[in-house]
Amino acid sequence: MKNLKLKSARAAKDLSQQQLADLTGVSRQTINAIEKGDYNPTIRLCIAICKVLDRTLDELFWEV
Amino acid sequence: MKNLKLKSARAAKDLSQQQLADLTGVSRQTINAIEKGDYNPTIRLCIAICKVLDRTLDELFWEV
DNA sequence: ACTAAATGTATTATATACTTGACATTAATA
DNA sequence: TATTAATGTCAAGTATATAATACATTTAGT
Numbered sequence: 001m002k003n004l005k006l007k008s009a010r011a012a013k014d015l016s017q018q019q020l021a022d023l024t025g026v027s028r029q030t031i032n033a034i035e036k037g038d039y040n041p042t043i044r045l046c047i048a049i050c051k052v053l054d055r056t057l058d059e060l061f062w063e064v
Numbered sequence: 065m066k067n068l069k070l071k072s073a074r075a076a077k078d079l080s081q082q083q084l085a086d087l088t089g090v091s092r093q094t095i096n097a098i099e100k101g102d103y104n105p106t107i108r109l110c111i112a113i114c115k116v117l118d119r120t121l122d123e124l125f126w127e128v
Numbered sequence: 129a130c131t132a133a134a135t136g137t138a139t140t141a142t143a144t145a146c147t148t149g150a151c152a153t154t155a156a157t158a
Numbered sequence: 159t160a161t162t163a164a165t166g167t168c169a170a171g172t173a174t175a176t177a178a179t180a181c182a183t184t185t186a187g188t
Contacts, residue, residue: 018164027147029166036167039145043104043110047125056126057126058120093176097176100136104174106145109175
């Protein structure tokens with residue numbers, strides 16, 4: 001399932017996938033795949049994304 | 065660095081590493097490595113662990 | 129002290145996260 | 159319309175999460 005919380009948090013910071021990728025040290029395809037869903041990133045990458053976007057793990061990656 | 069929050073949350077449920085491994089569908093070594101630290105588990109495994117231990121991602125895996 | 133369970137740790141193998149490069153499509157803008 | 163940035167997606171390669179097996183050490187119970 002898509003991660004729309006991540007997508008909107010990135011939009012709130014006005015960052016492109018490429019910019020977020022650069023800021024977190026991964027490739028654009030990796031960011032794209034996470035937003036697309038059906039992907040299983042590592043916790044360190046999730047934390048790096050959270051810190052760039054000023055959100056917490058629960059806010060971006062917790063699924064109810 | 066060691067993940068003592070995970071270790072204590074597991075203790076609070078009175079589960080062995082093996083039991084937590086079985087409940088989350090991974091090997092005991094993986095649980096041990098996560099508690100030991102210097103390890104980078106996937107977000108899905110982190111979420112599975114959280115659900116078994118009745119904690120959230122922020123409670124067990126957020127580092128300040 | 130003895131025993132068994134739990135834990136720490138190493139090695140080799142496999143599954144998969146992530147990269148690189150490339151190309152197509154969609155949105156934005158002149 | 160044309161042009162560019164942003165996004166979606168695919169294939170092949172590399173890095174690493176995780177498994178399986180094994181053994182040593184610590185902890186808990188008798």
